[in-house]
Amino acid sequence: MTTTFSENCLINASAGTDGTELNLIDDGAHIRRSILPGGVRVITEHVPGLRSASLGMWFGVGSRDELAGHEGSTHFLEHLLFKGTPTRDAREIARAFDFIGGESNAATSKEHTSYYARVQGHDVPQALDIVTDMVTSSVLDPHEVATERGVIVAELAESADDPGDVAHEAFARAVFGTGTPLGRPVGGTPATVQAVSRDAIWEHYKQTYASDSLVVAVAGVVDHDAVCEQIARHVERAGWSVDPDQAPRARRSELLSATVPVVHDEFVARETEQAHLYVGCAGIPSGDERRWSMSMLTTILGGGMSSRLFQEIREKRGLAYSTYAFDVPYADSGAFGMYAGCAPKDVSAVYDLLVGEFERMAADGVDEEELARARGQLRGAMVLGSEDSLSRMGRLGRAEVITGRLRSMDYNLELLDAVTAEDIQQLAAFLASQPRCRVLVGPEAN
Structure with missing residues (x-):
């Protein structure tokens, strides 16, 4: 049938x-x-x-x-x-x-x-x-x-x-x-x-x-x-x-129970022209029902040219060529992070901007225009990705081995549309409350 x-x-x-x-x-x-x-x-x-x-x-x-x-x-x-x-x-x-x-x-x-x-x-x-x-x-x-x-x-x-x-x-x-x-x-x-x-x-x-x-x-x-x-x-x-x-x-x-990640700072000395800066914390697992809220959060914060990090760090101040937010989910845990590649002399300023935008989202939330823009961006990525057989095969395989849930495109779009500004702020506040790490790869002077 x-x-x-x-x-x-x-x-x-x-x-x-x-x-x-x-x-x-x-x-x-x-x-x-x-x-x-x-x-x-x-x-x-x-x-x-x-x-x-x-x-x-x-x-x-x-x-x-x-x-x-x-x-x-x-x-x-x-x-x-x-x-x-x-x-x-x-x-x-x-x-x-x-x-x-x-x-x-x-x-x-x-x-x-x-x-x-x-x-x-x-x-x-x-x-x-x-x-x-x-x-x-x-x-x-x-x-x-x-x-x-x-x-x-x-x-x-x-x-x-x-x-x-x-x-x-x-x-x-x-x-x-x-x-x-x-x-x-x-x-x-x-x-x-x-x-x-x-x-x-x-x-x-x-x-x-x-x-x-x-x-x-x-x-x-x-x-x-x-x-x-x-x-x-x-x-x-x-x-x-x-x-x-x-x-x-x-x-x-x-098979797994939740684990508590260990979060600390790390510096790797490299004689590079550019410093590579990560700021992050523990995230959420792959099966967490807040996954669509996380997608919206990372998109608004650092998921494209209209994102907060891109606008503040690159467009307004010219401090970095590349900057973005991301999350990496696993079965029992995950990681959330922000990245920027900048001149070594600008590391402190860029770090403050990364943390500042993140904490502002946790404290003040997002507005409806940001919500609508991120929703449109993610909708487009989902629909365009479904036009390729390799992407469709990957969706089937990942669903089967990771979560055991296979959802229709329409239902996924409904889940995306259901995310509210309050959902995003609550998740941002949760992430902001986690122990935070800073990772820097660059010249030793920093």
């Missing part, structure tokens, strides 16, 4: 854990979700009028899940899974995507990992064959491990040469604590990458990549039943579980 979203409908993507199917229409697109033997979740969105499709293999595992001795393994796997299976070597994987004109990549975060491709609609079966083979049947060849170890160390060195990246990592350490799972870098450090063994990476792979943790998301030109049949064959061929009684692995949000 096909369901059409009602005006205020909330679809829970965790529905159907007994194997029943989610089957609905959202603004003309047909969304289906099935649970296969072994606990594999397949969620697709057929979008009329598109000639392409994006597909992704998602796992709710990230760098925060690494055990002692496994640090850096999650990002290591992102590299290694492109390097060969029993039926394809690295060159054959690359050539296969080139032959069909497809784009492929992977992404590792602190809480999930994805392997994805964007192809023409008629090439979905071939792309699925390649990516599923990579994910389920990687051999983690020792020679490739040695080669990629050098590549990853070079990647980390490139990041260490970028003061913006250094400041970003320092901010995570400041908010979540040095050495904590959320405070450490996703890719590990040169020391941990050099130290982690092939056996440790293999153990991490076997512990975290399995039928019950696999989410397959496809958006665009897609036949749901054909995808399910193909994935089921691959999983069985790879020797992964096809137990019909196996349920999907619990989501992280179902």
Whole structure:
């Protein structure tokens, strides 16, 4: 049976854990979700009028899940899974995507990992064959491990040469604590990458990549039943579980209790022309119902050229080229921050402006014109983002692995429209009451 979203409908993507199917229409697109033997979740969105499709293999595992001795393994796997299976070597994987004109990549975060491709609609079966083979049947060849170890160390060195990246990592350490799972870098450090063994990476792979943790998301030109049949064959061929009684692995949000982040200041001396300044505090989790209020808050405060920070710091005073506000949500916690890159001599003035605008919002709130402008900005971003199959696939995958909630575009827009000026002020006041950190990367004189 096909369901059409009602005006205020909330679809829970965790529905159907007994194997029943989610089957609905959202603004003309047909969304289906099935649970296969072994606990594999397949969620697709057929979008009329598109000639392409994006597909992704998602796992709710990230760098925060690494055990002692496994640090850096999650990002290591992102590299290694492109390097060969029993039926394809690295060159054959690359050539296969080139032959069909497809784009492929992977992404590792602190809480999930994805392997994805964007192809023409008629090439979905071939792309699925390649990516599923990579994910389920990687051999983690020792020679490739040695080669990629050098590549990853070079990647980390490139990041260490970028003061913006250094400041970003320092901010995570400041908010979540040095050495904590959320405070450490996703890719590990040169020391941990050099130290982690092939056996440790293999153990991490076997512990975290399995039928019950696999989410397959496809958006665009897609036949749901054909995808399910193909994935089921691959999983069985790879020797992964096809137990019909196996349920999907619990989501992280179902396993964790709230944590209290550690917030402190950090200074990193760098001989740079520009100082990189972060000011922030603990934020809110990904499942918090104040997420739309947070989106509105960061948009008004520092989400574009009309935002308060941009107008005050760049337009009126010319003290920075780049300045913005942001939040980073995780299952059990989060971070809120403001950034500006400025001349070293202007750090104190810019810091006062960042904090001043933030505290003014907490004390005085926002006006209706700001509210309407931010709402229009976010509405536009949501609608324009939905025109791309890769964005739609990402929405499906993230909903399934992070919160278990898949909401229609209309319902999300209703939630956005429901945010009031009072909601934003209350959230700003809550954030302003949290212990605050300052992170600075720049010349030692500051």
